[in-house]
Amino acid sequence: MSFAEIIGQDQVLSLFKNTIQNKRLAHAYIFAGQEGIGKMKFAKELAKKIFCQSGKIDDACDICSICKRIVTDNFADLFFLLPEKNHRVIKLEQLRHLQEILYVKPVESKHKIVIIEDADKMNEEASNCLLKTLEEPPLYAIILLIVTSLESVSETIKSRCQIVRFSPLSVKVVKKILTEQFQLDNNLAEQLAFISSGSLRRATMLMDANALEKKHWLARKLLEINRMDNLTFSKEVFNEWNIQDFDVLEEKRLHVKELFFLFLMFYRDMLICKTGGTNFLLYYDNWKDSLIARSKSFSEKMLFNILDIIKTSLKHLDYNANINLLIENMITEILCVQSNHKHFVMGQS
Ligand SMILES: [Zn+2]
Known part of the structure; x- marks a missing residue:
């Protein structure tokens, strides 16, 4: 070196x-x-x-x-x-x-x-x-x-x-490192490089954590949820992310940061679909059609509210020791915005 x-x-x-x-x-x-x-x-x-x-x-x-x-x-x-x-x-x-x-x-x-x-x-x-x-x-x-x-x-x-x-690394650079030093195949390396926003550490962590499967799992779930089943969903999230299994709080925190990031990108993508932004790459590109369909039941304001909820949770993550509670609260608040919105739409029709 x-x-x-x-x-x-x-x-x-x-x-x-x-x-x-x-x-x-x-x-x-x-x-x-x-x-x-x-x-x-x-x-x-x-x-x-x-x-x-x-x-x-x-x-x-x-x-x-x-x-x-x-x-x-x-x-x-x-x-x-x-x-x-x-x-x-x-x-x-x-x-x-x-x-x-x-x-x-x-x-x-x-x-x-x-x-x-x-x-x-x-x-x-x-x-x-x-x-x-x-x-x-x-x-x-x-x-x-x-x-x-x-x-x-x-x-x-x-x-x-x-x-x-120091600047974030380009997708090209991260991809090169992933293929050359970690022997990943081109396709996987490219996807991880893209979702890691220029951080090699994130890319390698995502690689270890089966991030792509988890990402798709979360997208499927978030598209399905239509009732106030916040506690059931929180439990499923804990299981899927093995959040209970971490002994060291700091490791858990990094792990949960990735989870929050996936939430954030999901609703960001939905907002892009909603507003018809064509110049942005979607993080959940494979789910584009479902996102467009789903975005019809959200107002822009609701999506901005949800993004705020997730960003606030991300901020608290660095200080809040009770991670499980933080996740549970975030999910509850997001679903609350969704269900209020539904009432709002139903009330209008
Ligand atoms: Zn020397």
Whole structure:
């Protein structure tokens, strides 16, 4: 692995190649962009390039002792920090520990690099502690903050860092990786690449979770539902997604995010069918005719309401510990909008 294997982030790559050549590395960077597009991988490759002993101009050598030790996470001047298992946020103690580490001079090189994953997930105390470190970093320190949401990072922290934006990967790139590195057939790779919105992590997760079958299952169900059978439907959803079986809350959360996303795309597609938008690709393309037929029993306003319900649930997902209840509530509210609408239509006729 080296810069040569970073795919789909050409701008970022050339930015850093120039920066390194001109010896203008800053003390702190924020790598921002959606999940699963290679921010972490790039951060690690950047560290490798900075530490590499070979003197190669453009890239790390991948064969010197330091390059090899970085690959096996066994190099004393490179640190990683991320939320502890089953915790949503990085804690103050972790930041304090990091400060202590940073103030000890590097052992084997001119720099000490810290990569903080999920740096947008910090409480206020931790964030203040990080700010102090960013205000007076030791000369040898380079701090890389990896975030999915820039809005969750305080302005004062942002003002101390150079912000580097990573773009979503194109469908073509994701498809290429899925066929070449995961040996998927062309058709499946293309579908997964399309539904993963440019995130390789999502694409591979969907691949493992039989996402396409689940997607079709959900479409069939959502087209059928016509009564207020919210609890039965919720139970079926729990079963189909094995939601009860997850021990680790964080894994469950990611999994449920995909589920919500499927709901969101279903009603988005229905809205597109309703308004006759011809320029949009449908996520549920195979179901187009059924969606068009079904969309006749919805008003645009109802569909916007449902989309709002799903978006709100998605927001709560990051904070709400009771995932089952969140799903149940979302389904109840959606079906409630549908059934109110039916009464409304019947009342008119
Ligand atoms: Zn090397």
